[in-house]
Amino acid sequence: MRLFRPVQAPWLQQESDDSYQYTEYAPSFDLSAYVACYWTSSFQGGKARHHRILPDGCVDLIVSITDNNAQAFVAGFMNRFDVLPLTEPTFSFGIRFYSDSVHTLLRHHPADFGDGGIELELVWGNPAFEIAETIAQARDMKERIVVVEAVLRKKLDKAYRPERLFERCMGHIFANKGMLSVRKLAEMEHYSERTVRRTFAHELGVSPKEVLEVVQFQSLLVGLQQNVHARLADLALLYGYADHAHLSKQFKRFYGLAPQTVMAQIACQATNR
Numbered sequence: 001m002r003l004f005r006p007v008q009a010p011w012l013q014q015e016s017d018d019s020y021q022y023t024e025y026a027p028s029f030d031l032s033a034y035v036a037c038y039w040t041s042s043f044q045g046g047k048a049r050h051h052r053i054l055p056d057g058c059v060d061l062i063v064s065i066t067d068n069n070a071q072a073f074v075a076g077f078m079n080r081f082d083v084l085p086l087t088e089p090t091f092s093f094g095i096r097f098y099s100d101s102v103h104t105l106l107r108h109h110p111a112d113f114g115d116g117g118i119e120l121e122l123v124w125g126n127p128a129f130e131i132a133e134t135i136a137q138a139r140d141m142k143e144r145i146v147v148v149e150a151v152l153r154k155k156l157d158k159a160y161r162p163e164r165l166f167e168r169c170m171g172h173i174f175a176n177k178g179m180l181s182v183r184k185l186a187e188m189e190h191y192s193e194r195t196v197r198r199t200f201a202h203e204l205g206v207s208p209k210e211v212l213e214v215v216q217f218q219s220l221l222v223g224l225q226q227n228v229h230a231r232l233a234d235l236a237l238l239y240g241y242a243d244h245a246h247l248s249k250q251f252k253r254f255y256g257l258a259p260q261t262v263m264a265q266i267a268c269q270a271t272n273r
Contacts, residue, residue, distance in 0.1 A: 008054055009052035072131065111203060135148065
């Protein structure tokens with residue numbers, strides 16, 4: 001069972017707007033060790049708006065569909081937020097992979113993708129076109145997920161594993177909700193900090209400190225959902241931040257908004273349900 005479940009901004013700040021919708025779907029049990037969720041983002045057009053993307057420790061395979069044209073790409077580990085403007089009607093389908101096990105499906109290190117993304121064709125070759133078209137032409141989400149999971153099961157290679165040190169370190173990070181230092185992480189595995197940093201650079205393309213901070217931030221977001229009226233000082237103590245000022249600084253870095261703004265919106269949604 002996964003100890004880490006990432007959340008995204010549209011899930012936290014659910015807005016009552018018929019022109020825009022973001023939805024997540026759970027994977028089948030046999031794929032749940034590799035896939036955090038499937039998701040869709042759709043914009044029907046009209047008044048321009050935006051889609052906020054948060055660092056979540058994952059790797060996404062995204063199929064963007066516009067006017068029956070499907071483009072597929074893979075986005076790697078993000079260490080900063082992004083805001084995509086929505087001006088024209090569009091529909092996107094995504095598969096959110098856990099970064100510590102995505103190797104078994106994509107046969108590549110997340111470090112190869114970068115946060116900007118690369119075309120799926122460069123990862124899976126010519127079959128990427130057929131996969132993207134099949135996803136685009138599916139009649140509904142149920143059919144789309146059935147097709148996708150059939151592809152993933154064929155791609156699954158349990159013998160293809162990341163470096164064991166990286167895998168174990170990621171386990172420690174998730175188990176401790178990101179509340180570790182790089183030194184402590186290295187001590188837990190009886191390796192030098194330099195070796196741990198080199199391993200993360202090779203596997204993810206980022207430092208272990210960045211991973212720790214993203215997982216800590218994601219753990220905080222889950223805490224906000226569970227306790228919408230908590231004080232920042234209490235949350236800082238609970239999630240390993242030095243103080244509420246440090247929490248606010250990290251929150252703005254990864255979310256792009258002040259924590260008080262997001263907390264107020266979550267609390268308002270909880271009251272209106």
